[in-house]
Amino acid sequence: MTVPDSWVASGVVLLVLLAAAWYVRYVRWGRCRRLMARIPGPPGVPVLGNLLDLLHYREDIMDAFQVYHERYGSVVKAWIGPYYGVSVTDPRDIAVILNGRNILSKPIIYKPFTMVLGDSLLAADKETWKKFRKIMAPTLSIQVINDYISTFNEKCQAMTYQLEIHSQNLPFDVVNYTIKCFLEMVTETTMGVPMNNEGMNQKHFLTNLPKIVDILTYLIVSPWFWSTATFKFTQLYQTLMSLLRPVRDFVALIVKQKTSSYSYTSEEVISYEESDTNTSKQRQGFLDHMVATLSKKPGLFTVQQMIDQALLIVAAATDTSGYTVAHTLMLLGLHQDVQEKVFKEQEDIFGKDINRPVTVNDLNQMVYLEQVINESQRLYPTVPFVGRLLDDEISIDGYILPPGAIVIIPIFLVHKDPAYYPDPHVFDPERFNKENGASRPACSFIPFSSGRRMCLGRSYAYMAMKTMLSVMLRRFKILEYGSREDMDTFKFNFFLKLVNGYNIKIGPRNF
Template sequence: MLMEVVLTLVVGFVGVWFVVFWSYYRHIKRVPSPRLWPIIGNAMEFTTTSEVLTVLDSLYKKLNTKTLRIHIGFRTLVQTKDYKFLEFLLSSQSIISKGIGYSFLHEWLGLGLLTSDGQKWRTHRKMITPTFHFKILEEFIDVFNSKGKIMIEKLQKEVGNKSFDVFPYVTLCALDIICETAMGTCVNAQNEESSLYAKCVKDMGRIIQQRGLNPIYHYKVIYQFTKLCQEEKAALKVLHGYTNSVISKRRAQLEAVAKSTQKTEDDIGQKKRTAFLDMLLQATINGVPLTDKEIREEVDTFMFEGHDTTAAGICYTLFNLANHPEVQQRAFEELKDIFGDDTERECSYQDLQEMKYLEMVVKETLRLYPSVPLYARMIKDDVTYNGMVLPKGMTIGIYAYGIQRDPDYFPNPEKFDPERFAPENYDGRQPYAYIPFSAGPRNCIGQKFAILEMKASVSKVLRHYKLKPATPTHHLQLAAESILKAVNGVKIAIEKQTY
């Protein structure tokens, strides 16, 4: 009797899998795919995040294609680095829903700008866009300067060491910056490395990745009983509690000012700086203010998107400069032209605009090491591309890391060459081949903020330290997690800068 029940369940399970598999396969069967196994599909090809990029690159090469079909369990994914396909996807006004993996962020970010779609995304995008106007971004420069100064002081203890991982220093600096610019509050992550908030931000990044990697954790009915879920709940209690507290206090301050009979610009805080939170508290949609929950979702989204991604970009830029002394020297000479030999003068918004060569260095770094190497779109309604139906419910993977290292678009793609982005060499006529910030209607709204922060942080380091390759030579072991992560660290060496 028991064997009959088990057999029935197995047959039923296989039957459901086959129905789901066929519902997608019949539409996209002409897309090349590696060998499939029943039920598990291609799952055995992708066992760890550190293998994803290598496996994908080898599959594209082996199958001689720029678009792959991948099946993992009940899920079907079309993974592409084809320019025309990416142009179709990223320029679309209707294919704007994020892939199913983004649902793992819902408990933390709710339906903020990153995870929402439809009308809510459109109205919030329209509302938030003005907060990244250059006049507002200019107000954040003093935060970049003050937090960068702390990082420079912390790095002093590494002078003379043959090798150290720069990522822990940069990620704490980036966390300090994002907290102050997003919420107008200081978590002092660099000076208090035991900060509970900082720890919980780091924990959530790990938890989201572990859940994405293990198919068993994809199903909430199972996940809710796991130890990992309990860790997530504990971290979210701290993160949401902190953000809610800051919102409540700031709203009370603004209301007190509104009732005051003597209002001055300084009444609502420092005149020279308005946090992202302040702008959200004063924003309305059709005349209706945002709820505290909506504000928390957007602040938490800004925290998530603007922390590790920017930190990764800064680290890989420092790594490239350390390993390409001729590029570093040219970037340093540019800084000398701007600042002279005054290492203590804080940079201004105008100074950052003048760092043309350093911006080329940052852009070339993001080409080789895009902070988010893979992202995805969900097809909400059947659409046709190139005579092929993309069925409702299917996920399309966008392989930014792949197309940005494709020789069809970037000759000698493995070479670090900032000159690619010199005005005379890069005309932007293929905007969907360079997509570290995505492209089209769902491009990264904070990309100008990120570039400014990267330039401010890197220039601060270069003005104080000369970067050297790690000894012994360090080769990055890249993993496709929520960011492009070096699992063996981003190791360099530094010595005092000479003028």
């Protein structure tokens, strides 16, 4: 009797599947368990792992990282059900992870972001990320951003006029002003759409975004929602969607205004890859370039994906920069000697002119101001964690981390390592002068992360933040108010947020 070919084929497939299952179960998982067992960390209970620890520290997740790193050292493991993770604080190990050419995937804890930001760079899978990063990276290059300086000046001047009502010595929360100003800057520059255009209502964006961030933060510390399928059955999902709708509509309107006002022939479309000799006039900002690319290569991506990326740029630029400037202003109020040094630098550049617009050349001369911003970001990094998913095994600090491991980098702890920052809680901008900065390993200061998947808007952020601070500090003096203890209590709200708010006092600057 002969056996039909289809039976043989089915038998072979079955054998291959069984072998694969055996490999996963006993070889890969077994090896993974053995490798993870060698890494120190809080003991877990069967099946749930460290879920109870997570629930215990849910509201103060940053405390958990601090406690466990103090107890177990610079590499700490934890696991929850099928997910296993490692937190790493040594800059040399961080360099292996963030600067590793192929460590580009984001772990499942970023999944909730896809409900809000779709296929945007922040949480996209590796292949989608590569495609969009290549298209978007040139649109935030220094040459492009240099052209934005007049908009930065205009928006920051307008903000300082609004702040005049506070120059009567009464404290006020400055962060709403800085965030709103960065929102206006980023939409007008990267999207090329002025905020005063008809129909542009930033109100929902500004009021809804913090509530959306609250929900996302809750999801990050709720492992049962990481896959998001279960979350979609909850009332909170409906709330998230209703908050999201006006925010996405706001960005969709920006995109629509751009697409409808744009008509060009394919010759006008500038390909960054094709032309090395682009003048700044030829170089396009983010949205122009996306629209142009799509018209040149229809089908390369969808309009929805363009909206996803636009929403990410706007969201990524506003809160991060707004909080960083607010921290810096608070610290300058508490450290009058540092403020005087910053002001002296401004006087050297601008003389007694409080109104002269900032130029790119001026920004390059604001070396001490940049040191101050860096020290502020060291103490209060607005993005306190970044994560990666390992696709392959890597070795750090004598341990082998298995594929599938979630690696978390608690930036706020990395920045307080006394080995690189003696008296780590002291505010001292001299840590970032040329000499001191050069003596530390690169990944000891990573407010924008590091490597191929680091922040795309780093240069934009520095130029915009320095312009804002220059315009403000020439007009106002930040008066002494409150104490450093007021800034000691912060919490993880995707961003690092001060619990007591961002209160400062300002007075007119007397020349």
